[in-house]
Amino acid sequence: MTGKLFVIGTGPGNPEQMTPQTRAAVREATDFYGYGPYLDRLDLRSDQRKQVSDNREELDRASAALRAAATGATVCVVSGGDPGVFAMAAAICEAVDDGPDEWRTIDLTVLPGITAMLAVAARVGAPLGHDFCAISLSDNLKPWNIIENRLELAARAGFVIALYNPISKARPWQLGKAFELLRTLLPATTPVIFGRAAGRHDEKITVQRLADANVANADMATCVIIGSPETKIVARDGRPDLVYTPRFIAGGKN
Amino acid sequence: MTGKLFVIGTGPGNPEQMTPQTRAAVREATDFYGYGPYLDRLDLRSDQRKQVSDNREELDRASAALRAAATGATVCVVSGGDPGVFAMAAAICEAVDDGPDEWRTIDLTVLPGITAMLAVAARVGAPLGHDFCAISLSDNLKPWNIIENRLELAARAGFVIALYNPISKARPWQLGKAFELLRTLLPATTPVIFGRAAGRHDEKITVQRLADANVANADMATCVIIGSPETKIVARDGRPDLVYTPRFIAGGKN
Numbered sequence: 001m002t003g004k005l006f007v008i009g010t011g012p013g014n015p016e017q018m019t020p021q022t023r024a025a026v027r028e029a030t031d032f033y034g035y036g037p038y039l040d041r042l043d044l045r046s047d048q049r050k051q052v053s054d055n056r057e058e059l060d061r062a063s064a065a066l067r068a069a070a071t072g073a074t075v076c077v078v079s080g081g082d083p084g085v086f087a088m089a090a091a092i093c094e095a096v097d098d099g100p101d102e103w104r105t106i107d108l109t110v111l112p113g114i115t116a117m118l119a120v121a122a123r124v125g126a127p128l129g130h131d132f133c134a135i136s137l138s139d140n141l142k143p144w145n146i147i148e149n150r151l152e153l154a155a156r157a158g159f160v161i162a163l164y165n166p167i168s169k170a171r172p173w174q175l176g177k178a179f180e181l182l183r184t185l186l187p188a189t190t191p192v193i194f195g196r197a198a199g200r201h202d203e204k205i206t207v208q209r210l211a212d213a214n215v216a217n218a219d220m221a222t223c224v225i226i227g228s229p230e231t232k233i234v235a236r237d238g239r240p241d242l243v244y245t246p247r248f249i250a251g252g253k254n
Numbered sequence: 255m256t257g258k259l260f261v262i263g264t265g266p267g268n269p270e271q272m273t274p275q276t277r278a279a280v281r282e283a284t285d286f287y288g289y290g291p292y293l294d295r296l297d298l299r300s301d302q303r304k305q306v307s308d309n310r311e312e313l314d315r316a317s318a319a320l321r322a323a324a325t326g327a328t329v330c331v332v333s334g335g336d337p338g339v340f341a342m343a344a345a346i347c348e349a350v351d352d353g354p355d356e357w358r359t360i361d362l363t364v365l366p367g368i369t370a371m372l373a374v375a376a377r378v379g380a381p382l383g384h385d386f387c388a389i390s391l392s393d394n395l396k397p398w399n400i401i402e403n404r405l406e407l408a409a410r411a412g413f414v415i416a417l418y419n420p421i422s423k424a425r426p427w428q429l430g431k432a433f434e435l436l437r438t439l440l441p442a443t444t445p446v447i448f449g450r451a452a453g454r455h456d457e458k459i460t461v462q463r464l465a466d467a468n469v470a471n472a473d474m475a476t477c478v479i480i481g482s483p484e485t486k487i488v489a490r491d492g493r494p495d496l497v498y499t500p501r502f503i504a505g506g507k508n
Contacts, residue, residue, distance in 0.1 A: 014275070019368065021270035021453075058501070077286070084375045086501070090383025093498030097488045104490040110376040112271065112368045112453075122364040124498045129344025130396075131404055133387035133413055142384075143505035150385055153411035157404045159387055199275075199366075234351045236358040244347030247312070247340070251397035 003068040004029075004246055005106050006076045007092055009083040009113025014199035025076055025111055033065040034088070042078065046102045056140075058088060062095040071108045082115035086136045086164045097141065115250045116223035117162035120195025125194060125206050125234070125242035127225050130249075132160035137167075137174050144174070151178055155185040160231060160245055163224040167215065175215045182226060186210055191227040191243050194218055207233065223232030257377040258283075259323040259360050260330045263337040263367025264295045268453035271368045279330060280367055284453070287319040288332030288342070296332065310394075312342060312363065318371060323360045323466055336369035340390045340418050371416035374449025377379035377459050381447060381479050384503075386414035391421075391428045393400035398428070405432055409439040414499055417478040421469065429469045429478065436480060440464055445481040445497050448472050461495055 011017035018041075026042055036052045043051065062077070069075045079087035088144075089110045092115040096103045121128045133154045139147060140208045154161050161182075166175045188211035196204040196219065206217045210226065218224055227245060234242040260279040265271035272295075280296055290306045293347040298304065307315045316331070323329045333341035345366045350357045375382045387408045393401060408415050415436075420429040438442075442465035450473065460471045464480065472478055481499065488496040 011273075016275035016278070017273050017366065019265075019271050019273055023267070024270070082372050084372060084381070084382050089376070089380035090498050090501045093379045093486075093488065093496050094500055096490075096496060097486065097498075099302075101491075104488070105492065108493075108496075110379065111374040112372040114366045114368065115372065118336050118338060118366040118369065122343070122366040125347045125364065126271045126338045126343035128338050128388075129340070129347070131387065132391045133385065133408070133411075134382075135385045139506055141501050141506045142503035145502060146505075150411045150413070153407045154387070156411075157407040157411075158400070159404070159408075204269050231448070232347075232351065234347065234358070236350075237355075238359065239362075242350060242362075244344050244351075246348055247395050248342045249396035250402060251400075252393055252395045254460065 002105055002107065003069040003072040004074045005108045006067060007083045007089045007110045008076055009079045009081050009087065010038055012081060012116050012119040012198050012200065013041060013115035017199055018117065019113065022111050022113060029074045029076035031068050031073045031075045032078055033061050033075065038080045040080045058091040058221050059095060061125065062088065062091040063099065066095055066099060066103045066106065066178065070102055082113040083110055084112065085115045085134065090163065116198065117225060119198035120193060120223045120225060123195060123198050124193055124207060126244040127160055127227055127231055128245065129247055130160065130228065130230065130245040132162060134162045134164060136164045137178060138165040138171060139174060148181060151181055152185060155182055158228050160228045161226040166218045166222055166224045168220050175218055179215065182209055187229055191231050191233050193243060194222055195225065196222040207243055208229040256359055256361065257323040257326040258328045259319060259362045261337045261343045261364045262330055263333045263335050263341065264292055265368035265456065266335055266370050266373040266452050269295065271373065273367065273451055276365050276367060283328045283330035285322050285327045285329045286332055287315050287329065290368060290466065292332045292334045298421065310329040312345040313349060316342065316345040320353060320357045320360065321348055324356055327341060336367040337364055339369045339388065361400055370418065370452065371479060373452035374447060374477045377449060377452050378447055378461060380498040381414055381481060381485055382499065383501055384414065384484065384499040386416060388416045388418060390418045391432060392425060393428060400451065402435060405435055406439065409436055412482045412484045415480040420472045420476055420478045422474050433464065433467050433469065437464055441483055443487050444483065445487050447479040447497060449479065450476040454461055461497055
């Protein structure tokens with residue numbers, strides 16, 4: 001007997017940013033797998049079971065969820081943000097790829113969510129209004145030299161750069177190194193946005209220039225957006241600055 | 255008297271993917287500005303007014319919306335997807351930047367939405383599971399040589415590449431040129447996903463290999479996702495293939 005597996009994202013934490021489609025999956029599921037703080041964002045009934053696991057045990061969690069679904073349960077794997085961006089959807093696919101054949105027959109549904117960079121961008125204007133990239137700064141899952149190479153090529157390409165997993169207790173120096181590298185490639189005045197808990201009551205958004213960007217503004221729950229040379233800051237009397245990247249670069253057909 | 259301006263995104267078109275926060279803004283607003291097909295996704299009351307404009311008149315639309323908000327109206331500017339990704343939030347910021355001082359005092363709120371690449375990625379698994387970029391293929395707003403340079407650097411960086419605005423009647427050859435260039439830089443077997451109307455009833459998702467990727471699968475409403483050399487396809491009996499990009503690259507600390 002084969003059950004059902006939803007992979008969902010709660011968005012950055014404001015319940016009003018979780019889609020109705022995701023809410024319906026939460027109502028339907030019986031068994032929930034995820035990192036505790038993400039599971040705590042759901043308003044579960046007493047008949048719904050939670051399997052809490054640590055943030056770094058993604059593959060074990062994925063396998064446990066697939067095993068439960070394979071025996072007939074309706075399972076919900078919970079990420080923060082969007083489940084497809086540096087989150088559980090890839091771990092589930094990896095587990096299916098390497099797992100028993102029967103896991104390939106499970107009814108698997110991934111539901112999109114609001115990923116951190118979109119929520120942070122919205123709070124300051126439109127820094128992602130032109131071409132951009134998203135890079136995880138965690139060197140747990142890839143070597144640091146690949147990350148540096150990607151930062152350099154992204155800056156040379158003129159992409160706005162959204163950094164996920166910028167800093168943690170185990171990875172204290174990576175963000176500072178990234179700023180150091182980018183200061184050699186981008187104008188000193190390039191806007192840098194530190195967006196923590198965007199859209200939540202404990203939100204903290206800080207805008208600085210690259211020359212002065214201070215890593216102390218970032219923690220595990222922060223998404224850092226570094227502008228391109230085109231990105232602009234608009235001062236507003238009595239309101240926070242707007243930060244945006246224009247839609248055009250001179251030389252297009254219009 | 256100064257009104258209020260919301261900039262919202264409907265998501266890719268499935269009403270169940272529009273956030274409660276965005277729905278609340280739609281209920282509150284009195285005047286709506288946008289491209290007709292996006293406005294048609296909203297279930298407006300008879301007392302709510304629509305100002306329909308063409309898809310290419312973004313800056314005029316932004317100015318008209320700001321003028322209305324400056325006179326006290328509660329205005330809603332409507333994009334498809336997320337308003338901050340190749341959409342109206344940047345046009346609004348540009349108009350504020352260049353407009354009269356009073357526009358800077360308007361109560362402006364941008365609300366994030368599900369952008370096309372996230373909805374398309376969810377339908378096939380997790381192709382955006384690792385570092386990625388988003389590039390608009392429209393050379394109306396930037397010169398084609400910048401687009402080619404970005405495609406090349408993105409491929410060299412190992413980014414998964416999401417292409418927005420891949421093709422239109424006025425821009426028939428750009429996507430084919432992009433595939434040609436990427437075929438010189440990426441493995442022939444690289445997965446390419448054509449995602450049209452993801453999550454809607456008229457959804458069409460096609461997965462091909464880069465060597466055989468056919469531009470005829472794309473139209474104006476399509477988001478094209480091109481894998482990195484790490485992106486994998488998992489065949490499943492009786493179910494569509496999964497496409498995902500693993501979270502890790504060998505050589506990380508874990």
